[in-house]
Amino acid sequence: MRIKPYGLGILGCIALTLLIAPLRAAIDLSNVALLYVLLVVGMAVRSGRSPAVVTALLASLAFAYVFVPPQFSLAITQAQHLISAAIMLGVALLVGHLTSRLKSHVENAELREQHSRALYLLASQLTAAQTRADVLGISGHFLATLFRVDDLRILAPGTSEPLPEPLTPAGLADIVASRTLATLAAAGRGRTVTAVPLRVSKGLQGVLVFALDDADTLTAQVRELLETMASVVAVALERIHYADLARATGVRMASESLRNTILSALSHDLRTPLTALVGMADTVAEGRTAHPGDQQAMIVAIRDQALTINRLVSNLLEMARLQSGEVTLNKAWQPVEEVVGASLQQMRLQLAQHPVKVEITPALPPLEFDAVLMERALCNLLENAAKYSPPESEITLSATQAGNRLEISVCDRGPGLPDAERAELFGLFRRGQRESNIPGVGLGLAIVRNIVEAHGGSVDAADRSGGGACFSLRLPVGEPPRVAELEAPA
Amino acid sequence: MSEDIRILVVEDDRNIRQFVASALESEGYQVAAAGSLRQAGVELGARSPDLIVLDLGLPDGDGVQFIRDFRGWSAVPILVLSARSLETEKVVALDAGADDYLSKPFGVSELLARVRAQLRRRTQDSEQDPPLIRFGDFEIDCVNRVVRRRGEALHLTQIEYRLLLCLATHPGRVMTHRQLLAQVWGAQAVESHQYLRVYVGHLRQKIETDPTQPRHILTETGVGYRFQP
Structure with missing residues (x-):
């Protein structure tokens, strides 16, 4: 509990009392009461409810003691004065309460606005993310705007990588099953490991895990923010997963169509010269050439044909190698x-x-x-x-x-x-x-x-x-x- | 003369072995053939050949390892037959100690030309340190470290001279980038291929009539250079 606002309330009371005490003959009692109420409102705006309540109680005591006759006595002789002291206390408490509520509403609204702006930024950055590493980087940046985190990672579903202490595989499974954010106290003062399951409509995209130095920062609002963030990140991961899948399928289809083209090229363009080759070789082997000169010419043609086929095969292999993406440029x-x-x-x-x-x-x-x-x-x-x-x-x-x-x-x-x-x-x-x-x-x-x-x-x-x-x-x-x-x- | 020259052909494919052997025999060489490394070992001991034609992909062992072991005790030229078109494979074989390579498929005339070049080199090697190396219009005077074109001295830097000498003393042989760098610049420079390219360029400017279509220093792309007298 912080002492300072209470001290401030007490000091305020004393100061106000000292200030207006000399003028008590000149100021009407109801105005004095209003001045005290004003002080309580001020305290409520500045320091919240509890200091305002303490100030209200003190103010009504000071009012009764210093201003209400008989002066410098807590005894209140006239019923009328008792009523005004009671009303003043009531009003002070009520106004203080309302003011402090309003203040916390305003603060909440500001925090929410800040959070939604951060979430919006996160979402828009995630749309540009291409890889899981990108997502991790952007998430880290987002969390860093809220508090100091370290050891941030996204555990893939069914991961075998070592888990940060004190997370265990069984514990992780429980967290995933519970579908909500979980915190575990880690070694080191106030240090917690926080795990947020990244869920999408169809299953789990992973678990976001990070370590926090100060567990107190995890207020209900922050938890809510983290869970919203988790769903945004999960959607981004799902998108990347499907994009990878689509790319792999595309590559497979491209290489499939290349294979088909090569096969059809082979069947036509290789069979034709091979047919000629077999025919010419047969002619020579069976001695069917009319003149000895023809035989020589045919043998030369066989060699040329074979070299042509060799060039074709080399080109096909080269093309297949280039298209397979396995070629590293030297x-x-x-x-x-x-x-x-x-x-x-x-x-x-x-x-x-x-x-x-x-x-x-x-x-x-x-x-x-x-x-x-x-x-x-x-x-x-x-x-x-x-x-x-x-x-x-x-x-x-x-x-x-x-x-x-x-x-x-x-x-x-x-x-x-x-x-x-x-x-x-x-x-x-x-x-x-x-x-x-x-x-x-x-x-x-x-x-x-x-x-x-x-x-x-x-x-x-x-x-x-x-x-x-x-x-x-x-x-x-x-x-x-x-x-x-x-x-x-x- | 040819009758005295013995060549060992190590190749597992029967058809290739046969045509290589008959092509060499038609040139008058004495040919022994082996289908495996084990058999090649036996033939090596029995015949002590003057040249080995070696297929890299043999069923019973690694041809490159065979070259390395063989180079441990013999300087007999090795001509490698390689079905692999990847240049790195050739470089590995050459660095291991092979003298030249032929990519399959190859023609008979190409095979014979390479064999002749290796055998010629062998006879040159036996004449210790020739004081004068002649090629084209040029002569390298190894005693005075001068290169002359038609009797006129040519200005070469130290590196250029050493590079030319290194190439010219291995005529017909493919020198890998690594081998040239190690011999000219020293062992610490074997990865600095860029130096080599720059200096080969300089050298070609000085000794080739048309540096873009060199006659003496031929590029074996991805492998190294071959000197052609």
Whole structure:
């Protein structure tokens, strides 16, 4: 119990009495009584009910002793004066009581308003939460505006993680069953562990557990607030749970549809060259070729066919690997020249019938990329250029910087782009001409796009002035780390 | 000459073993074949081959471990056949001591070219420390530490010279990033791939006619570099 407000009431009484005692001849007795009532109201507003009651009792004593005749005696001779003293006490008590109630109402209303504002803020922040960790952070922030909490955590249903002392698995189960907030005294003075089940319409999303230093802060209002908060948090957790579920299902469906496309591509585009392969091998094995020269030609064709199938299978595997999301980029800062050179070297057989012009702007900044994948992308572009343009026509490979992007282009003098939508060229299993005698299944450009996009870049295709097509990839230019001269000790 | 050269082919797939063996025999090499590491051990003791063609995926053991053990007592070149397209697998085999690799599927001419390159290197290795290494228009004078192009001295920094020497003394062999860094910069630098790329770039500027289409220092993307005389 706090002493100070009572002391203040007593002092007030004494001061008022001393102040108006000299003037008692001039002031009417009823006005004196009103002055005392005013003091009691003041006390009620300032310090609440109990100090007001004490002040009222003291005031009526002072009134009876000092002002009511006979003065300086508690004896009241006239009934009329007795009535006014009693009324004054009554009025003082009543007004004090009403005032203090009003005050606590106002305070409650303010607290409620504060709580609802905090809840509103919590709810609006939770709508943006993407993960359980986000929810935990936002909840922690919310609780911190109310009181000092620590060791805040959200226990998932059926968790196996160690529980904070003195919570036991059985105790936790009881709390969950009771569906209400529970507090347990923990080791340390006044320290409590509070557990709030996070319930939604369908089951439990977890239990919010935190430790409090001062158990007294958990008033009925705060408990109510915590339970409201728990339901808001539970709804947010439920939403995240379903969003995760939807995402996982989406991924599964996407990979399922990829598998289907691959299977259909395999069944058609692999069977056709395999049929030719088996047929040609049979012809040679059974000696059915008319001329010895034919046999030789057929064997060469078998080899080429097998290599074509190998490229197809490699592309399919590469695509499946890229799409499965299992590829981690092995990024490193390196000059573009090197990967360009390596791709040309890699494709030298396919490019044998085309003069290749390389135009690289001198002193290009290094880029951060996965060399193996980037080589794959460039090889696919070069292979396409070689496949789709007439023999002896020139293929140009160029690299230039355009703003904060580095652009690598492979241009040919082939038939140019089909009229179909340009962007679709980079789609899976898309081919310029649907049925053509040029081998391939339309994986090359899709792989290019996947690789380039994984590096934060973009791909583009355009017709070339003077005939032919240009395929470009743009990669972001970053801030390369400085390379200190690492000269070895001589 | 070819008749004296013995090659051991270790490969578990019968068809591949057969075609590799017959391709090598057609070149006049003496070929022994083994289908497992255990059998390979027996053949190694019996024949002491001059070159080993080794498939990494054998049924009775890890090919990389075999290379490591073998390198403990022999410097005979090893050409690895790898069905795995992941570059890290090749790097592991090369770092373990393999000299070169071929990814399946490979053609006969490619196989023979690689085998010839390894055997040529072997005969060069036996001539101790050649004072002059010649390639293209260039010669490296190891005694005076000078590189000349058509007799004219070329200015190379210390690092560039060491890098070129390291590559040129292993012609036809894939040197992994790690191996080059360790030999040129020292063991503490084996992870600093960026240095290597920068210096290879400098070196190409100085010795290649067209640095974007190098003839001598070839990139094995994701693995390392190969020097081609």
